[in-house]
Amino acid sequence: MTPALEINNLHKSFGKAEIIRGIDLSIGQSERHAIIGPNGAGKSTLFNLITGRFAASSGKVSLHGQDLAGLAPFEINRLGLSRSFQITNIFPKMTVFENVRCALLWAKGYKYSFWHMVSRSRDLTEGADAILEQINLTARRDLPAGVLSYAEQRALEIGITIAGGADVIMLDEPTAGMSHSETDYIVDLIRKVTEGKTLVMVEHDMGVVFGLADRISVLVYGEIIATGKPEEVRGNPRVQEAYLGAALEAEH
Amino acid sequence: MTDISQNPQARQHGGVTLRVAMPWIVGAFLILVLPFVFQSNSAITIMNQMSITIIFALSYNMLLGQGGMLSFGHAVYMGMGGFLCVHVMNWDMFGSLPLPVLPIFGGIMGMVMALIIGSFSTRKAGTVFAMISLGVGELIAACSVIIVVFFGGEEGISGDRTYGMPFLGYEFLSQIEVYYLIGFWLFVSALLMFLFSRTPIGRMANAVRDNPERAEFLGYSSRWVRFNSFVAAGFFAGIAGGLFAISYEILTEENLNLVTSGSILLVTFLGGVGVFFGPIIGAIVFTLLQTVLSLETEIWSLYVGALFVATVMFFPSGLAGVLMMHAPAFKLGKWQMLIVPYIKTLVPAALCIVGIAGIVEILFHARHSAVGETEMTLFWITFDHTSIMPWIVFAVLAIVGFWITRKTAPDLVEAWHAATTPDEVSR
Incomplete structure (x- = not known):
């Protein structure tokens, strides 16, 4: 079976600074994969390379066996990959409902149509309301997205990310800056909405990572030093030395 | 809110x-x-x-x-x-x-x-x-x-x-x-x-x-x-x-x-x-x-x-x-609350604008009219731009209008907030 996402010998340099230094990674279908690593390890850069926000210096990324080289973000999205952002990235002036509806338009086949009325499309309205129900924002439906609380905006971001029905979901630090209860809420939400889908996620919160991920990759200075099941990674001495020890100590 | x-x-x-x-x-x-x-x-x-x-x-x-x-x-x-x-x-x-x-x-x-x-x-x-x-x-x-x-x-x-x-x-x-x-x-x-x-x-x-x-x-x-x-x-x-x-x-x-x-x-x-x-x-x-x-x-x-x-x-x-x-005020049925504050603020504001416009117009006429043509008509009143009286009238209008507007504007803002907030919140 082809992996959902495969990365071969990926490199990225900004000028002389080499940020990603040869990454090989294979993520299977319906796998929940977490990428962890210290600050500045290149996690977000890796995300941006996969999703076409940046072009790689060398190496290859393939989605379901298809090479993504040279494709624009919107083309990659149409192939079934969707992402969220580390910094909340929604449509602040539009209502919560409209945010989700916009995320549905392409997937429901409306594309660049100028002969449909969005308000008269039952599948759009019902689809968007179903997503709102799923992310618990039904009560906020008609508010401008910009006035929601931080956790709600993050939930909306996840809603937008999954709405298009992509089967590979990439979440960049979905719980960053959240309180404990908010984190629990978002983790439950992620578990619920990524059922049966491939999830790739960057995360700092170890509790979230070990609770959610099937496999973990540890990224340090642009290289993956370990990949495996949570317990394997936890036991790996290199990982403990490079990252986990420090992070676990810091938590105490 | x-x-x-x-x-x-x-x-x-x-x-x-x-x-x-x-x-x-x-x-x-x-x-x-x-x-x-x-x-x-x-x-x-x-x-x-x-x-x-x-x-x-x-x-x-x-x-x-x-x-x-x-x-x-x-x-x-x-x-x-x-x-x-x-x-x-x-x-x-x-x-x-x-x-x-x-x-x-x-x-x-x-x-x-x-x-x-x-x-x-x-x-x-x-x-x-x-x-x-x-x-x-x-x-x-x-x-x-x-x-x-x-x-x-x-x-x-x-x-x-x-x-x-x-x-x-x-x-x-x-x-x-x-x-x-x-x-x-x-x-x-x-x-x-x-x-x-x-x-x-x-x-x-x-x-x-x-x-x-x-x-x-x-x-x-x-x-x-x-x-x-x-x-x-x-x-x-x-x-x-x-x-x-x-x-x-x-x-x-x-x-x-x-x-x-x-x-x-x-x-x-x-x-x-x-x-x-x-x-x-x-x-x-x-x-x-x-x-x-x-x-x-x-x-x-x-x-x-x-x-x-x-x-x-x-x-x-x-x-x-x-x-x-103003849509919320109408939706809440409290738009009447705004009428008096609006009159209190907008009328003096209008007078202030009339005063300033008057001075600008007299100034413009004084500078640009043909030599000797000192008579001008403004707001349906004909007067001479060399006399001091029109200047005083417009200046007083502008200053008094501005002063009253400044005085009443906070009340208007307050009334507007009251009119656009649902009752149970404002209590």
Whole structure:
């Protein structure tokens, strides 16, 4: 079976600074994969390379066996990959409902149509309301997205990310800056909405990572030093030395 | 506090409700009835001008308000459409073409121009787009004195609308017939532009305006979305140009240049870019100021400029935004609370403005009138600008008006807050 996402010998340099230094990674279908690593390890850069926000210096990324080289973000999205952002990235002036509806338009086949009325499309309205129900924002439906609380905006971001029905979901630090209860809420939400889908996620919160991920990759200075099941990674001495020890100590 | 939802009426799926159709019915009724209220020829000319400006401003707002593209060269598309229509009027085949169809030629011309220019200018929004639009605007305006065959050089080109094939027996000799022709196109264009904003591509134009990057990660090319809005805006600008050609039968370089492009930005912003009907209000107010005020005073553009600056500074959402601010008060049924505070503040404010305007007018007259001509008429009173009394009266008006306004403004703000907050929260 082809992996959902495969990365071969990926490199990225900004000028002389080499940020990603040869990454090989294979993520299977319906796998929940977490990428962890210290600050500045290149996690977000890796995300941006996969999703076409940046072009790689060398190496290859393939989605379901298809090479993504040279494709624009919107083309990659149409192939079934969707992402969220580390910094909340929604449509602040539009209502919560409209945010989700916009995320549905392409997937429901409306594309660049100028002969449909969005308000008269039952599948759009019902689809968007179903997503709102799923992310618990039904009560906020008609508010401008910009006035929601931080956790709600993050939930909306996840809603937008999954709405298009992509089967590979990439979440960049979905719980960053959240309180404990908010984190629990978002983790439950992620578990619920990524059922049966491939999830790739960057995360700092170890509790979230070990609770959610099937496999973990540890990224340090642009290289993956370990990949495996949570317990394997936890036991790996290199990982403990490079990252986990420090992070676990810091938590105490 | 959180109850600031813009569209609390749930947009349920389904047919056209009376609530949605009502503004359009009222609009159509007004278009039909207004000439019976304002019967003079000059009034009808003003209304024609107004209608054309409304279409142009709505088309401009497809870029600015809906798509987040600040254009400094939108007159190009209206002007090119207009020029083509005048040329069509001069063709032999015009005799077999009913006049009401003519604006379509303008629309297609505007659209073709937008196709060409949009193909490279819509790559990015923001400053890049604004600069390209400015450059292209200058370029085309410069062409108008170079390509004399099409643009007619400095005197422009003119035609005669009455050579067209009579339409249902009308030859469009009189202003009132032209009025209804323009009114028809105003209604159709406004409705189509409104419907465009409700389509998937229209909604995505808003999304791209708010956050182009996020739109890309939803499967949409921001550039293609912008390009589509741009072409549609070009089409309606061309329609406005065609109507201009019909109404005035002449087009010159003025219809293409930066002044026209700049003034439509002003009109649109004045009315408000955030809501669909904003540019309509802007076009009406601006045309009235331009025509009525310019009859009263030579320095009318000073007042328009002041109004524009005040709008940008104090009401960035425009006149429509100011109106929309009062929607909650009406919804809560507490708008009566606002009447007295408004009178208390707006009357002195108006007196203050009258005072300042009076001083400016006397000053202008004193500096610019012919030597020895010291008599002037202002606010229906004739006086001598060398005497001290008028200066004192206007200065007192300005100062006292300003002082009372300052005094009562906080009460107005308080009343407004009370009127727009639901009762249980305010207790």
